[in-house]
Amino acid sequence: MKLAVTGKGGVGKTTVASLLAWVYASEGNKVIAIDANPDANLATALGISSDEAQGITPIAELKDLIQERTGVKAGSIGTFFKVNPKVDDIPEQFSVKKDGIQLLVMGTVKKGGSGCLCPEGALLRSLLSHLVLSRSEVVVMDMDAGVENLGRGTAKAVDAFIIVVEPGQRSFQTARAIRDLAKDLGVGKCYTVGSKTRNDNDQQFIIDNLSDFELLGFINYHPEIAEADRLGKNVFHTSPGAVHDVKEIVAKLERIIRKS
Amino acid sequence: MKLAVTGKGGVGKTTVASLLAWVYASEGNKVIAIDANPDANLATALGISSDEAQGITPIAELKDLIQERTGVKAGSIGTFFKVNPKVDDIPEQFSVKKDGIQLLVMGTVKKGGSGCLCPEGALLRSLLSHLVLSRSEVVVMDMDAGVENLGRGTAKAVDAFIIVVEPGQRSFQTARAIRDLAKDLGVGKCYTVGSKTRNDNDQQFIIDNLSDFELLGFINYHPEIAEADRLGKNVFHTSPGAVHDVKEIVAKLERIIRKS
Numbered sequence: 001m002k003l004a005v006t007g008k009g010g011v012g013k014t015t016v017a018s019l020l021a022w023v024y025a026s027e028g029n030k031v032i033a034i035d036a037n038p039d040a041n042l043a044t045a046l047g048i049s050s051d052e053a054q055g056i057t058p059i060a061e062l063k064d065l066i067q068e069r070t071g072v073k074a075g076s077i078g079t080f081f082k083v084n085p086k087v088d089d090i091p092e093q094f095s096v097k098k099d100g101i102q103l104l105v106m107g108t109v110k111k112g113g114s115g116c117l118c119p120e121g122a123l124l125r126s127l128l129s130h131l132v133l134s135r136s137e138v139v140v141m142d143m144d145a146g147v148e149n150l151g152r153g154t155a156k157a158v159d160a161f162i163i164v165v166e167p168g169q170r171s172f173q174t175a176r177a178i179r180d181l182a183k184d185l186g187v188g189k190c191y192t193v194g195s196k197t198r199n200d201n202d203q204q205f206i207i208d209n210l211s212d213f214e215l216l217g218f219i220n221y222h223p224e225i226a227e228a229d230r231l232g233k234n235v236f237h238t239s240p241g242a243v244h245d246v247k248e249i250v251a252k253l254e255r256i257i258r259k260s
Numbered sequence: 261m262k263l264a265v266t267g268k269g270g271v272g273k274t275t276v277a278s279l280l281a282w283v284y285a286s287e288g289n290k291v292i293a294i295d296a297n298p299d300a301n302l303a304t305a306l307g308i309s310s311d312e313a314q315g316i317t318p319i320a321e322l323k324d325l326i327q328e329r330t331g332v333k334a335g336s337i338g339t340f341f342k343v344n345p346k347v348d349d350i351p352e353q354f355s356v357k358k359d360g361i362q363l364l365v366m367g368t369v370k371k372g373g374s375g376c377l378c379p380e381g382a383l384l385r386s387l388l389s390h391l392v393l394s395r396s397e398v399v400v401m402d403m404d405a406g407v408e409n410l411g412r413g414t415a416k417a418v419d420a421f422i423i424v425v426e427p428g429q430r431s432f433q434t435a436r437a438i439r440d441l442a443k444d445l446g447v448g449k450c451y452t453v454g455s456k457t458r459n460d461n462d463q464q465f466i467i468d469n470l471s472d473f474e475l476l477g478f479i480n481y482h483p484e485i486a487e488a489d490r491l492g493k494n495v496f497h498t499s500p501g502a503v504h505d506v507k508e509i510v511a512k513l514e515r516i517i518r519k520s
Contacts, residue, residue, distance in 0.1 A: 169490065
């Protein structure tokens, strides 16, 4: 299964992505976590030190490797690969492994004014669409904030979008925009996760405002989540409450998938 | 003066931008607020209804107008304009005015998979660099989350970046990345604003971690800010406390500018 975690900036996408990855891994799945945000911080959220993270070669630099293996020239990448890369094909230099999670990063802006990240997005889109997963393999992609990745179609090949919302109109606006754009990409499954909810009122506010979405559950406000960010630690070791919330979310997602 | 408000997703950029615009306007300046975020919600933060906001033609569609006025063909836009547009030249159909603030929006993704927003970014960069301001005119740009806009150089022509941070390592990482990339663009002035600080501890945490930045001040956590987002209202009418914080920030910014 391939999942993309999206939503307005700051709603908790990276926290949700890191927790989803951890819960799936703890249940015995092979998990590939992909940081598709140029303002990358999934590594930190997974408890990977900045030294370790800096050792990862971004996917953008897989270009040469793909060319070497497939004979497809750089520049024509993003169109068609001759071979379907398997998860095991992704070499270790392009990822780091921790707690059973293999982390890949898309790459970021290296120099101000050097251009946008369209080539990186295209490469990731292509990699994702050709990645063949076995039954117990899960890809969790942490997208950049907002809607631009949907213009690029970076996550075109995912099975579902997990849209994270908080109790506020602005994150609801973004959720609706994402769903409309996801439809254009042919991704019909968009589920919501309520984030930072402090009480029943907050939960009900999300339910009432997004009644036309399938809600997977809530990751309530846990002070330990903010504390984890202060300390640069991972959430799953810091906040058992958040892990509990996400286990319920994963259980519901699995029920929905089995039904469909 | 031209200011770009930047930072990690969800730190409060749009809130800061709307408050800066409102404080400058209330002090008798002519303010142009530009929503440079494709996941646009500055209009909501300024208390502009979604109906009114939908009536604004995005800057991206200024293209034809610029061509008509300058004779520069579409496609070559982003290079050089024959005329320097004055603020008064921006026609009403491309903006909406409220509380003395003129709002322009960059434009967003219209269809999933339709491509990135590079042309929009280029047009905005060009418009911004050619916009001639009088002494009492202020441009406040609300940027998209993270670092991609710095690759594009959308805000190359601003006088300063206002980097919003919250008490967490991830927003500090983003602040440092932004400053490095801004230098490449030739923008040497990067000031920080601490956001969502709940106590002296939170403030000190930001001061200690970003001691090599010039800090303009804090917008403390005010429950009314979240409430404004719940109700889709503007912050400056909902939270007098936040307005007070931003008045101090503007005063400090003015002192710094006068000295330099």
